Every structure is written in C-alpha cells, then in structure tokens.
Amino acid sequence: MGESRVLSRAEALELGPGWRHACHALLYAPCPGRLFGRVPLRHAVLMQMRFDGQLGFPGGFVDPRDSSLEAGLSRELREELGSGAAPLSLAEGDHLGARFAETPQRLVAHFYAKRLSLEQLRALEEGATKAADHGLEVLGLVRVPLYTLRDGVGGLPTFLSNSFVASARQQLLQALGALGLVPEAELRRADAVSRKGL
Numbered sequence: 105m106g107e108s109r110v111l112s113r114a115e116a117l118e119l120g121p122g123w124r125h126a127c128h129a130l131l132y133a134p135c136p137g138r139l140f141g142r143v144p145l146r147h148a149v150l151m152q153m154r155f156d157g158q159l160g161f162p163g164g165f166v167d168p169r170d171s172s173l174e175a176g177l178s179r180e181l182r183e184e185l186g187s188g189a190a191p192l193s194l195a196e197g198d199h200l201g202a203r204f205a206e207t208p209q210r211l212v213a214h215f216y217a218k219r220l221s222l223e224q225l226r227a228l229e230e231g232a233t234k235a236a237d238h239g240l241e242v243l244g245l246v247r248v249p250l251y252t253l254r255d256g257v258g259g260l261p262t263f264l265s266n267s268f269v270a271s272a273r274q275q276l277l278q279a280l281g282a283l284g285l286v287p288e289a290e291l292r293r294a295d296a297v298s299r300k301g302l
C-alpha cells in the first residue's frame with residue numbers, strides 16, 4: 105500500500121531545474137451523516153473524474169520558478185473548482201509528501217491535504233460546476249466512500265477498483281491512513297479486496 109519513497113517538500117525542490125513538479129490536494133471535511141441511517145460516513149473526501157476517465161485529485165503542473173508550489177496549486181484549484189477555492193490558501197504545512205512519478209519524464213508529484221468545514225466543502229461542490237475547467241478537464245467531483253458495507257465489498261473496496269491517474273490511488277490510501285480518516289486495518293483490507301478482484 106504505497107511502496108515508493110516519499111520525499112519532503114524541501115528534498116523535492118532541491119532536485120533542480122531538470123525536474124517538473126505537479127501538485128494535487130485532498131480536500132476533506134468531517135461528515136456526521138449515516139448512510140441508510142446506520143453506516144457512518146465519517147468524512148467527506150473529494151476526488152474528481154478527469155477528462156481521461158480516470159479518478160484524480162484537483163491540481164496540476166506548477167513551475168516553482170514562477171511561484172511557490174502552494175501559490176501554483178491554489179491557481180490550479182481555482183481553475184478546476186472555481187472561485188469557491190480562492191479562500192482555501194494551502195500552505196507549506198499542508199504538504200503530505202512528494203513522490204517520483206513513474207513516467208519517462210522527470211516528474212515529482214507533491215501531495216497536500218486540507219481540512220475544511222462541511223459547509224465549506226458543500227459550497228465548493230456547488231460552485232465547481234461554474235469553474236473554467238468544468239465539463240472539459242474536470243467532468244465532476246465525487247466523494248470517496250470511506251466505509252465498507254456488510255458484504256465486505258461495497259463502499260471503499262469497490263471505489264478502489266476504479267482507474268486512478270498516476271499515483272492518485274497510492275496518495276489516497278496513504279492520506280486516509282495518515283489523517284486517521286479510516287483505520288489502517290480497514291484500509292489494508294479494502295486495498296486487498298479491490299486488488300483481488302471483486
């Protein structure tokens with residue numbers, strides 16, 4: 105569940121000018137609701153359906169010579185999520201880690217997480233349909249089901265069997281564990297079930 109080496113923000117920036125940087129963010133909020141009145145939703149975690157049919161996080165390429173990683177990420181979030189993302193102000197402290205991308209190009213993928221209130225997250229969801237990229241690069245936002253249903257398959261295991269772009273699946277699993285949004289044992293089980301085939 106996440107074997108590749110994780111770099112700090114500073115280590116990734118020291119890689120030098122031959123490297124491209126991509127920054128993506130997991131936005132989440134505590135969500136007290138219960139599915140069918142009994143299954144705790146735990147948190148609302150946002151991902152997006154991309155133009156290529158794969159799931160990923162909002163964000164994109166950032167050139168650290170032009171702006172800080174966080175300023176570049178905030179600009180990407182505004183393009184993909186609309187003006188509702190303007191007050192989000194991601195900071196260095198929201199950086200969860202960076203990974204070398206498995207591509208022929210020299211690319212390092214930075215990952216951030218930001219906790220919102222449920223009201224802020226709902227406002228983002230509503231405003232996202234008015235974003236510049238809506239219906240083009242971004243087909244829609246989705247919430248990640250953090251529960252596993254009684255059959256042991258529905259919910260997170262089935263969600264994980266979708267197609268994810270680049271390291272997005274790995275980023276999701278690591279963040280859900282690191283932020284304490286899903287217990288580690290449940291995450292490992294959901295990962296294993298989805299890999300085995302449903």
Ligand SMILES: O=c1[nH]cnc2c1ncn2[C@H]1C[C@H](O)[C@@H](COP(=O)(O)OP(=O)(O)O)O1
Binds near residue numbers: 272
């Ligand atoms: O969610 C993601 N997690 C990790 N890597 C990702 C994610 N989404 C895209 N990518 C990869 C794919 C590309 O190599 C770069 C940049 O992609 P993208 O976000 O589509 O970039 P632009 O919006 O075109 O700037 O990261």
